[in-house]
Amino acid sequence: MSSEEPTVPIVCTDCETETRVPLSDVADALSRHNEGTHDGEEVAEVAPGLKDRLADLVADDLGLLDGE
Numbered sequence: 001m002s003s004e005e006p007t008v009p010i011v012c013t014d015c016e017t018e019t020r021v022p023l024s025d026v027a028d029a030l031s032r033h034n035e036g037t038h039d040g041e042e043v044a045e046v047a048p049g050l051k052d053r054l055a056d057l058v059a060d061d062l063g064l065l066d067g068e
């Protein structure tokens with residue numbers, strides 16, 4: 001029910017950058033960076049260790065975890 005969108009850190013080991021982007025923009029930001037900077041190679045990705053939590057966040061967002 002939060003109106004504030006969670007942000008997710010995406011990291012690029014090649015550029016040594018970490019950027020926080022809104023959850024809904026993660027896929028876009030990743031493809032934009034990888035397309036624009038790395039010729040479409042999937043270098044940038046969601047920060048390691050966050051992928052599981054990201055799944056939780058998304059599930060939570062969709063209300064799939066109701067009943068806990």
Ligand SMILES: [Zn+2]
Pocket residue numbers: 012013014015016033037038043044
């Ligand atoms: Zn990069």
